[in-house]
Amino acid sequence: MSGFGDKEDPMLRLYRGYSGTPAHPDSPAGGGGPGYFREPGPLGMSGSSSSGLPHPDSPAGRRLTPSDIEKAFEKKISRKKNAFEKHSLKRSAESCDAILPSNSDAILLVQLTFAEATRGKGITAANSALEMAAIVFTVINRSNYLKNKNHKISPSFFGATSASISGVITPQQFGSVGGSNFTLANTPKNIDTSNRLGQMNCDFLKLVILTVNGALEGTIVDPFVAKGGVYGFRTLGHGGSGGSFITFPPSLQINGAGNTFFGLNSR
Numbered sequence: 001m002s003g004f005g006d007k008e009d010p011m012l013r014l015y016r017g018y019s020g021t022p023a024h025p026d027s028p029a030g031g032g033g034p035g036y037f038r039e040p041g042p043l044g045m046s047g048s049s050s051s052g053l054p055h056p057d058s059p060a061g062r063r064l065t066p067s068d069i070e071k072a073f074e075k076k077i078s079r080k081k082n083a084f085e086k087h088s089l090k091r092s093a094e095s096c097d098a099i100l101p102s103n104s105d106a107i108l109l110v111q112l113t114f115a116e117a118t119r120g121k122g123i124t125a126a127n128s129a130l131e132m133a134a135i136v137f138t139v140i141n142r143s144n145y146l147k148n149k150n151h152k153i154s155p156s157f158f159g160a161t162s163a164s165i166s167g168v169i170t171p172q173q174f175g176s177v178g179g180s181n182f183t184l185a186n187t188p189k190n191i192d193t194s195n196r197l198g199q200m201n202c203d204f205l206k207l208v209i210l211t212v213n214g215a216l217e218g219t220i221v222d223p224f225v226a227k228g229g230v231y232g233f234r235t236l237g238h239g240g241s242g243g244s245f246i247t248f249p250p251s252l253q254i255n256g257a258g259n260t261f262f263g264l265n266s267r
Helices: 010-014 066-092 104-116 125-147 180-184 196-217
Strands: 232-235 245-247 259-264
Touching: 010 066, 104 125, 104 180, 104 196, 125 196, 125 232, 125 259
Parallel strands: none
Antiparallel strands: 232 259, 245 259
């Protein structure tokens, strides 16, 4: 056995003794046991050899020393080990190739959406895109509302520290901030796509990035713009909006989403 789950070199096999140690088949330690043994069947072998050893019954084979035979085995084992390690390193290097936006506010929006959006078979691709957009516009709308001089309110109205995107995305308002998925979205290279879950995370991140870029560039609109825009969301089943928020009716909610979305009660 080579130790790596594959077939042994046919020439090396001829030089493996009955006890498994490297030896000439005509030596006491070779062949099928102590004494004079020879590989059954006609001379030669099936398959090709890369060991560099001659056939043991050839003139060159009869002149081999035990050291020559052991070196051939060691060389083959070393080659297999190097190939195994190279394959392992190649798989571990399969990182997600998603490209984050260059803008820091956009990256925060990507992180929040990646952490908060619903995944799984319960939501269609189209509705998943709508939910991502609703999460992104929740932050954008809050930021714009606070920047509007006609709205004389404090950022704390939205649990924010300022009117900026970074000021609106706080752990007090969004429980995922600082969590594992929030952090993972900022380091795509740490997503290992050599496994199914990693590949799914990478694909999901790419869709989130497209959504954020589209929202900031104006090619994607607020799904609730006809109702005055989205200003909040909460995990499905975790209570109503309360305060100055109003829950959109069930007919307007995004089917399959794990979040319920809210508008402002009065603008």
